[in-house]
Amino acid sequence: MDTLLSLRVFAEVAEHKNFSAVAERLNISPAMTSKHVKHVEARVGARLLNRNSRNVSLTEAGAQYLQTIRPLLDGLSEAEAQLSTDSLSPRGTLRMSMPVWMSNPAFAQILAAYHQQNPYVTFDVDLSGRKINMVEEGVDLALRVAFKLDEGLIARKLGEVTFRMVASPAFLDSFGRPQSPSELNGAPMLAYSQVAADGRIKFGGENGLDVKLRPVLVSGNESILHQAAMAGMGFAMVPSWSAQSDLNENRLQAVLPKVDWPKLQLQAIYADRSYLPAKTRSFLDFLAGPNGITSALRDFSST
Template sequence: MDTLLSLRVFAEVAEQKNFSAVAERLGLSPAMTSKHVKHVEARVGARLLNRNSRNVSLTEAGAQYLQTLRPLLDGLSEAEAQLTSDGLSPRGTLKMSMPVWMSNPAFAKILTAYHQQNPHVTFDIDLSGRKINMVEEGFDLALRVAFKLDDGLIARKLAEVTFQMVAAPAFLDSFGRPETPDDLINAPMLAYSQVAADGRIRFGGEKGLDLKLRPILVSANESILHQAAVAGMGFAMLPNWAAQDDVKDGRLEVVLPMVEWPNLHIQAIYADRSYLPAKVRSFLDFLAGPDGFTAVLK
């Protein structure tokens, strides 16, 4: 059998988790598609896929093999593409995961501006806020502010985001407006579980602040924290980008504006590949350029 084709078939099935869909896409019969996968498993001497009548999933060996194989196949595709006139132009679907708070008009403008320059790239965006497995789930890119890197992933800093403590005016009328950071100790907090699930805010080293608030709502979904703050439930630490319109229109107030709250970096997380597909590389460069985050994080 054509081993290179078998490797490509295996990678497609592993990422799509569907033999029939891959067979139709590649113009193969389902039986031949299965034979190609079995050919790869026979070569490596390990079971790479678990499959039954309903589900297809990677084994541990399969996930490890796919992580090594995918950049090699991408590199080969790029080498072949360089022989064509438009081979280096970004194209295809960019599958991306990003925080809920980035679902706003400013980031929509970034996506629109990029797409206008690269009309052959489409987006598939996950806003669930869950921890993803980039290799097994076929994600090209994840945008994160707080992220612990798994093995085989690398991070690229794209922009710095300033955070601020905010609360609704009605809530502050009732609770009182803090005059010092200590006034926030044991105060009701809407806590982002990825950073401060226990309500503790610590930054600035030995001479910085170490505050312990009282979480009354904990979530990995920034949107519910934001809306609860506007509704007057408690204090929330939100990115300036997300809170600025509510502050401007009086729905939220900045608490202790003289305090320099933490600045965190938006990072691009992607699989450690020696070659990045043109669609990923061009989008990363766009985000880091003058029309990307710089244009909206002012």
């Protein structure tokens, strides 16, 4: 059998988790799709996929093997495209994962500006904020402010995300407006589970700020925390980027605006590939460029 074709079939099945869909996509029969996968397993001497009548999933060996061969297949595809067209332009679906707070007009403008320059790239964006396995799920790029790197992934820093403590005017009228950080101790907090699930905010070293609020709502979804703050449920620490319009319209008010609240690095996370697909590489460069997210974050950090 054609081993290169078998590798491509295996990679497609591993990422789409469906033999029939891949068979239709590649215009081969489901039986031949299965034969290609078995051919690869026979060559490596290991079971790469768990499959039954309902589900297909990668084994541990399969995930490791996919991570190894995917950059080779991507590099070969790019080389073939370059030879046939004399130029390689970004194209295809860019699968991304990013936090909910990035669903805002500023980031939408960045996507639109990139798409105008690269019309053959489409976006598939996951805003769930859940922990993902980028290799198994076929995610090209993840944007995160708090991320523990898995093996085989690398990070590119894009800029600092500034945070603000906010609350609704009605809540502050009832609770009072704190004049110092210590007055926040024991106050009701809407806590982001990935960073401060216990309500503690500590930064600045041994002599820095350390306050302990009382979580009344804990979630990994920043949107519900933001909405609960506007509903008057408590204090929330939110990115300046997502809070600015509500602060401007007085739906939220800044708490202790002169305090230097924490800053976190926004990172672009992607697989450590020798040959990044053009769609991924070009979008990364756009994000870090003069009209990308780096500039936008800098603008919001100065407001």
